[in-house]
Amino acid sequence: MARSRGSHIGIYAGYNAAVMELAITAHTLTSAAGAGLAATDDALWSGRSGLRPNDLAQSELDTFIGRVREADSFSWPGGTDNWHSRNNALAALGLERDGFRDAVDAAVRRFGSARVGVILGSSTSSIGRTEEGYRDLVDGTAMPPGFDQPDIHNPHSPSAFVAHWCGIDGPAMTISTACSSSAKVFGSASRWLTAGFVDAVVVGGVDSLCLSVLHGFDSLELVSSARCRPFDRERDGINIGEAAGFALVTRLDDDADATFRLSGYGESADAYHMSHPHPEGLGARLAMEAALERAELAPADIGYINLHGTASRANDTVEAVAVEALFPHSTYASSTKGWTGHTLGAAGIVEAVVCLRSLEAGRVPGTLNLSDTDPDMAFPILKDTRETPLAHVMSNSFGFGGSNCSLVFSKVGP
């Protein structure tokens, strides 16, 4: 097995089960950069950002946001009132793109509805809808008419909704580890498939714009009033975005003709601070090492790293240090937050899909809005799109509470 260099703290004592090879049989993304893969590709390769000045109702915060306009006017079919929320509208929109829903339906027919699972990541779930209800409470303690929706006013709302919407009767779970949520879904799906609990898993993440995240991040002085500039000398914070992204994961044995596979994942904890990253990026490095180890790849095998790269002062510096500890400087590394904003609980799936688009295109995106790279960055950051043959790519997602996850995706076959 190829070992990554620089390891001194092991986080996995050993694996029991032979790692099941997993196929990504379908994927889709709806973000501010575009609804569906064609629009996403177009935005990525033409360098068109989805960020715009904050125009979220009720919020006067001076910042840019990554808003999915289609979610404003989603037309719900009758009889679905109990599921209405912006977060669920975004999920429903996302599912309809790129034949994803058809792929899920086919998996349900093929394996049986109880053999398909749902694991989605979210940090907001439908709290935007809860916020809305609070503006018009009855007697200060009851939701107003139309807002009595127990299934959405709780953290599990996105997975419960997607299972219901797609007629999936298997196990459903929501992962909520802040900004690593929808990266960690791939690890859990791998475990469920390897254990034989299910035959297919709908993974992904849905996060939606709402006041509590905009003003919560503002209270921590992490929001930029300008367009976010990852790794730039002048970077001064994040732009918050929303997105819905999904992937259908099966055993490669069942879908040998798939184009992409999940070849590795690594999860770790910083064990350092609730809202500051470890100063040497220890947790980040451990997650990347574990992902490489599981993929049985050496750092030099990775052609591209989609960095977490939020454009916060601390995150970018520390992430560059962690990447530098493992990877040769010839590895392309960039942040795509300038296209989508930081979609928080959906960031993992957004950037997993960006990685798959890169593998597909043989092209890696640069870093939008990066003009003057911070000289303190320990690792070279790619500014502009590059054509390059790719076999393996990595995506990093790091969250509050020191929750880290790195994923490795590969092309199937030689």
Place this chain on the structure above:
Amino acid sequence: MKLAVEGVGAWGPGFDTWPQLRERLQQGASGELPPAGSPKPALIPARELRRAPLLVRLAIEVAAQACEDADIDPAQTLSIFASGMADMSITDYMCRTLAAGHRQLSPTKFHNSVHNAASGYWSISTGCHAAANSVAGFRETVPAALLEAAALCAENSQPVLLVAFDVPGPQPVNLTHVDQAFGAALVLRAGDAKRNITLDIAQQAGQWPTLRSTALQPLYETNPSARLLAVLEALAGLAPANLALPLGSGVALSVQPGAAEQAA
């Protein structure tokens, strides 16, 4: 999948350890429950304890108890922190503040609002760098988290710490009418042991069993994490040989307890 149950921790109304809860279960406790206390786990450094909400303190308390019972180093565990409702007091605070037109939120409350706050405090307090998850499944939070725990045990040779915890909160967000805190933790590892449990997925609709202890039944029905009492009763040798707990609309988590655990 057979799992060794290496450690158990519990905190709730009328009990602040697993042996106390086990005794209550075995006595088939009836009548009114006393109010649950407020744990102050020694594991959390004093400066963090001040800022740690009840939900976090409860989770860390039972997690620490389970690791101690298992006689393992907490820094070596893979962990799953499961809460059906997360911190409803903070959700209520943020929604009320914003609804009143204020845009200035407390930064401490905001960073404690993440569902993985307890998991974060746990890793900080123990220095544990291993994979730590934070999951929710509303009313089926406990079976979903147990399924993930079984899968994590199958994958890794390390012990897996499963923590389930929910505390009361204000209306209108307290959807299941949680009125008492409950937290419990299990240290699980793939393999056999005197105290063991077999978890698997079953292609059938699940059903929540009625608890033997009538006093705990309301807690069990309202606090999503207290659904773990069905499994804890089984560990105490009080439940039917086979449970099928609701998991998805077409699947159940089958739970088969091994030999009953007797009071020391």
